[in-house]
Amino acid sequence: MNSYDIAVLAGDGIGPEVVEATLAVLRKVDARHSLGLGFTELRAGAFAYRDTGTDLSDEVFDRARKADAILLGAMGWPGIRHADGTELAPQITLRQRLDLFGGVRPIRAIPGVPLPLVDPRAAKIDFVILRESTEGLFFSKDKGVVTRDQAEETLRMTRGTSLRLARMAFDLAGQRARRLGRSGRVTLVDKANVFRAFAWLRQIFQEVAVDYPEVRHDAAYVDAMALDLIRRPWDFDLLPTENMFGDILSDLAAGLIGGMGFAPSADLGEGHAVFQPSHGTAPDIAGKGKANPTATILSAAMMLEWLAMRDAGDAMAEAAQEIRAAVDAAFSEGLRTADIGGTSGTAEATRAVLSALR
Numbered sequence: 001m002n003s004y005d006i007a008v009l010a011g012d013g014i015g016p017e018v019v020e021a022t023l024a025v026l027r028k029v030d031a032r033h034s035l036g037l038g039f040t041e042l043r044a045g046a047f048a049y050r051d052t053g054t055d056l057s058d059e060v061f062d063r064a065r066k067a068d069a070i071l072l073g074a075m076g077w078p079g080i081r082h083a084d085g086t087e088l089a090p091q092i093t094l095r096q097r098l099d100l101f102g103g104v105r106p107i108r109a110i111p112g113v114p115l116p117l118v119d120p121r122a123a124k125i126d127f128v129i130l131r132e133s134t135e136g137l138f139f140s141k142d143k144g145v146v147t148r149d150q151a152e153e154t155l156r157m158t159r160g161t162s163l164r165l166a167r168m169a170f171d172l173a174g175q176r177a178r179r180l181g182r183s184g185r186v187t188l189v190d191k192a193n194v195f196r197a198f199a200w201l202r203q204i205f206q207e208v209a210v211d212y213p214e215v216r217h218d219a220a221y222v223d224a225m226a227l228d229l230i231r232r233p234w235d236f237d238l239l240p241t242e243n244m245f246g247d248i249l250s251d252l253a254a255g256l257i258g259g260m261g262f263a264p265s266a267d268l269g270e271g272h273a274v275f276q277p278s279h280g281t282a283p284d285i286a287g288k289g290k291a292n293p294t295a296t297i298l299s300a301a302m303m304l305e306w307l308a309m310r311d312a313g314d315a316m317a318e319a320a321q322e323i324r325a326a327v328d329a330a331f332s333e334g335l336r337t338a339d340i341g342g343t344s345g346t347a348e349a350t351r352a353v354l355s356a357l358r
């Protein structure tokens, strides 16, 4: 009998391609460790909207909400838009309705993957962007006021969510410090030189920092951070930030480790969680069998780790670690996907990870 109910929303474009690859990896570790994973595939996304008139039906939302975890591919399609010009984005609806405030986006250089920075310290890149994922400027989604002469959107932060974000940042930094055997550091990324909201957010982080004397704490302006993430990304550890800043910086950061195909993510709330790559539906390569499934496979490893923490499950934690080790081994042993100049497509990359699962 399956004891873990995983809702699978493959979505649009390369979403179903990278999800298929990831399910093969999950099935293999499940068979080995008897994890009891059961998968229910649900339809949502831009093409669901085109065909049915809704991108995330109530039925699909309710089913996904009841699952232990949600594995998502990617959603959206530039040619399918609302009348106001914006795109369908049911993943944002999921984050907001399930209160998934903590967007954990790890950026780690995988051994063997060629990196764009020539400095040898780039091989040590290992930091986490913690993107607040329900508020900030994205609070304004579908609420902006646009007239012929003026357009206005609103950035909103609440004390409750900001406190939860700060605590998550310090907790994650503490966990990473213990795992990596070094001291933890939280650097809030903001724009507190200009906006009162960010100056207020700095105060909230200061308040929370008092409870974590073992974690170093500082703050940086987002524009300077964009520069420093190129100049010295190996210096950073845990970077909590506002929703829109996190969205932008996480793509920049993915570029440091080989591209979007290497950047996993987890959107965490209290009791619910969505695991998905940081990338989109990649219309330029969709349907060509070229998508790199690594980001989704690593997101699935995050899912197992989250379930392991929730239920103190050793086998689940071991399986997560095995998936990460298999990805590292596959690239160390020569796997080169098309996005890093190689010839391996999705199927070959999946085979390489499956055969490296030891």
Ligand SMILES: NC(=O)C1=CN([C@@H]2O[C@H](COP(=O)(O)OP(=O)(O)OC[C@H]3O[C@@H](n4cnc5c(N)ncnc54)[C@H](O)[C@@H]3O)[C@@H](O)[C@H]2O)C=CC1
Binding pocket: 014, 018, 073, 074, 075, 076, 077, 078, 087, 091, 259, 260, 261, 276, 277, 278, 279, 280, 281, 282, 283, 284, 285, 290, 291, 292, 293, 295, 339
């Ligand atoms: N979480 C989600 O579901 C997201 C959805 N989107 C949606 O996706 C669509 C395309 O957006 P873009 O701005 O083009 O961003 P994108 O992330 O889909 O693609 C950006 C670039 O990265 C490449 N890329 C992305 N994933 C890759 C992978 N796994 N393997 C190899 N190369 C990969 C693409 O080929 C493209 O060159 C839009 O409709 C957008 O709204 C965009 C970002 C996130």
Ligand SMILES: CC(C)CC(=O)C(=O)O
Binding pocket: 076, 089, 091, 092, 247, 278, 279
């Ligand atoms: C629809 C977008 C906000 C999705 C995205 O860019 C992301 O999740 O990073």
Ligand SMILES: [Mg+2]
Binding pocket: 247, 248, 251, 278
């Ligand atoms: Mg994004």
